Amino acid sequence: MEELYGLSGEQIVASGNYSDKSTKITFRLTSADDIFAEINKSDTARLLIPELDVEIPPGRQRYCTIQDFLKETQENIEEATTNFTHNSMISKVDLIIHKIEMALIGQQDLTIVLDDPLSISSIEEVTNEQLKTIEIYHRTFDQCEELGIPYTSGFEVKYFNDIKKAAPIVSRYIQQSKKIVVFSGAGVSVESGIPAFRTPGADDNIWDNHSSKDEVIDNFMATQKSREGYWKMCSDIYPKIRDASPNPSHTFFYDMYEEGKLYHIITQNIDGLYEKAGIPPYKIIELHGSCTRVVCLSCDKYYDRDEIHQRNLDGDLSPWYEINVKYFNLIRKVAMTNIVKDS
Numbered sequence: 533m534e535e536l537y538g539l540s541g542e543q544i545v546a547s548g549n550y551s552d553k554s555t556k557i558t559f560r561l562t563s564a565d566d567i568f569a570e571i572n573k574s575d576t577a578r579l580l581i582p583e584l585d586v587e588i589p590p591g592r593q594r595y596c597t598i599q600d601f602l603k604e605t606q607e608n609i610e611e612a613t614t615n616f617t618h619n620s621m622i623s624k625v626d627l628i629i630h631k632i633e634m635a636l637i638g639q640q641d642l643t644i645v646l647d648d649p650l651s652i653s654s655i656e657e658v659t660n661e662q663l664k665t666i667e668i669y670h671r672t673f674d675q676c677e678e679l680g681i682p683y684t685s686g687f688e689v690k691y692f693n694d695i696k697k698a699a700p701i702v703s704r705y706i707q708q709s710k711k712i713v714v715f716s717g718a719g720v721s722v723e724s725g726i727p728a729f730r731t732p733g734a735d736d737n738i739w740d741n742h743s744s745k746d747e748v749i750d751n752f753m754a755t756q757k758s759r760e761g762y763w764k765m766c767s768d769i770y771p772k773i774r775d776a777s778p779n780p781s782h783t784f785f786y787d788m789y790e791e792g793k794l795y796h797i798i799t800q801n802i803d804g805l806y807e808k809a810g811i812p813p814y815k816i817i818e819l820h821g822s823c824t825r826v827v828c829l830s831c832d833k834y835y836d837r838d839e840i841h842q843r844n845l846d847g848d849l850s851p852w853y854e855i856n857v858k859y860f861n862l863i864r865k866v867a868m869t870n871i872v873k874d875s
Contacts, residue, residue: 540593541576541650545681554675555651556667557644559658564638567599569658576679577648581605584628584642598644599636606632649675672708706788711795714785721803723779726772738769747820760849766823767844770837773802773823778809786810 544550561567573579573594580587586605588594594601606629613625634640646653649671658664676682706712718728729738745751746761778786786809788794797806798817804824806816826835 541574541590541652541679544574544576544650544652545679550681551651553651553668554647554649554671555653556648556669557646557653557655558665558667559644559646559655560663561598561635561640561642561644562638562663563659564636565659566638566663567597567602567636569598570656571596571598571601571644571646572652572654572656573646574648574650574652576650577646577653580645580647582643582645583640584631586628602632602636649679673710674708706793709793712788712793713795714788714797714799716781716797716799716801718801720781720799721776721779721801721805723781724776724803724805726769726776726803726805738765741765741768756850763844763849767841767849770823770841773804774837774841776803776805778805782806782809782811789815 559566559569571579571594573588573592575593576590578587578589579594584605596604609625609628613621631640631642635642644655646655651668655664671679671681718726722728727738729744742765743761746758746765748758751758752762782805785794785797785806789811794811794815796815796817797811798819799806800819802818802820802823804822807813824837826837826840827833828835
């Protein structure tokens with residue numbers, strides 16, 4: 533993208549003609565010839581020389597040889613430290629200047645790092661290309677925010693089925709993120725001994741033994757058969773949920789919460805294991821409710837789950853049937869009344 537050299541980052545962003553990836557160039561100076569390589573630094577790039585503890589932040593464009601850059605750096609350091617009186621600081625400055633002087637005659641190895649989120653900067657005219665490495669990476673949220681460009685995750689879908697390739701990518705995004713929303717399903721809790729609802733061919737596949745239609749609220753409220761089917765399913769699965777302990781998947785997200793990164797967990801799971809792991813309820817959205825709590829549909833009172841389980845075992849597979857139906861009919865009557873009034 534040589535046609536963009538000389539343009540400011542603002543101009544490049546406005547044009548929309550920029551790479552969707554960032555570039556980090558590392559160049560090793562190992563001989564006197566290397567100082568004649570050319571630095572093309574955009575105003576969005578950082579330039580670092582770790583051996584000198586030097587960093588040039590974004591904000592200034594530089595087009596010069598490494599030799600000119602080192603000489604300018606030496607002059608700036610000498611000028612800025614003229615009035616230093618502290619011996620330790622003077623010694624540190626003298627050491628930096630000595631390293632620069634040695635590098636200019638090929639007697640001191642240095643590393644030039646050019647990190648540009650817009651991928652416009654470059655190091656050219658190097659005598660040995662093996663001394664230069666280029667790392668392509670995806671821009672962080674903070675970089676995009678600073679540049680004023682949209683942030684996208686950049687996750688490569690092709691890695692989803694390759695855990696060895698996906699793991700470091702996911703790890704990097706977690707480290708870079710500030711607010712993470714987690715979507716999870718039944719597979720997370722299988723390791724805790726809770727069967728998945730739809731595992732094909734599994735001996736404990738819940739929907740092989742129960743009807744998912746009984747889970748639908750309209751069916752549950754409308755027929756005794758659905759209510760009994762629902763509570764029969766609950767009585768089968770509740771002991772496994774009650775006795776289950778969080779596994780590493782749950783504790784991983786608890787650690788994420790402790791680090792302040794977890795914004796919310798949105799889960800299909802009904803086992804309450806995220807809460808058991810220590811994540812507070814206000815961080816958890818249970819799309820299908822929870823099998824660990826029972827609430828009356830009439831008065832919103834919570835009841836002891838073990839008590840209800842014992843009632844199921846004793847043959848009561850439709851607790852508070854009359855109250856539930858009465859409450860449902862009341863809601864329907866109120867709704868119909870409002871519809872008539874509005875019309």
